[in-house]
Amino acid sequence: MLDSEAQGRRASEGRRLEDVVSMILNELLNSHNIFIVRGNSDGLRTIIHDQNLVNEIIDYNRLPVKRPCDQKQLMDYPDSDLFILVNSKNTWRLLGIINCKVSFHSRHTMVTFWGLAVRISSNIKYVLVTEDKDQYHPEHPRSELGRSCSDSTSTRRLLESFVDRIYIIKPYNLNDQELQQSITSFKHTNFNQKENQYYFDNPNHPHHTKYCLSVRPFDDLIFDLLRWKNDLL
Structure with a gap:
């Protein structure tokens, strides 16, 4: 019972x-024709009203899995929390997948497996967004990513190797005033990236890991998506 409650x-x-x-x-990013939906058929139908196209996108993301017990090949679906889609001239393209993890607790291996599988089978991006929530633990706060790139955990080293990027975000709730303030403040920058100024993460938190090439603030995901969109088109 306790396990099921924890899973819930x-x-x-x-x-x-x-x-x-x-x-x-x-x-x-909707004004830039970039849309984020849950990575399933129901999520895709919120913005795409052609069921055949929805099925094509779902099928495109299925990966072959060979079963030695019966020597059959199945088409399995990766760990796909959110899809990143681009609309250009009424044509929908899948730009990438966002895997969301509040914390890891040894579940990072699932992320790395699917990250590797997606990256070697397609040209779409596979990124991770995490709160790294153990850094806010009231009794034993620590980052599951380690202090820095040079003083890292095995979790960080694996993630750096098998996903395109890791983005850290502050803990928000949908109705938080702080969340709306962060969005408004970012909008006022007119998307001009300012060094060491972040709106959706707090690198000054005492137990926050240090950024590196692969571990970045959530703000950078916004700029990366705009850049990757241009590369796609």
Whole structure:
């Protein structure tokens, strides 16, 4: 019973983070024809009204899995919390997948497996957004990514190797005033990136890991998506 309750809490926390991430990105990037939806058929249908196209996108993301017990090949679906889609001249293209993890607790191996599988089978991006929530633990705060790139954990080293980038975001709830303030403040920058000025993460938190080439603030995901969109088109 306790295990099922814990799993329920983790699932609820995961959905909260997915909702926060999609809300921020959609509010800031829909005007640039970039859309974030849940990575399933229901999510795709919220913006794509052609069921055949929805099925094509779903099928495109299925990966072959060979079973030695019966020597059959199945088409399995990766760990796809959020899809990043681009609309250009009424044509939809899948730009990437966002995996959302509030914290890891040894579940990073699932992220690295699917990250590797997606990257070697397609040209779409596979990125991770995390709160790295153990850094806010009231009794034993620590980053699951380690202090820095040079003083890292095995979790960080694996993630750096098998996903395109890791983005850290502050803990938000959808109705938080702080979340709206962060979005408004970012909008006022007119998307001009200012060095060491971040709105959606707090690198000054005492137990926050240091950024590096692969571990970045959530703000950078916004600029990366705009850049990757231009590369795609």
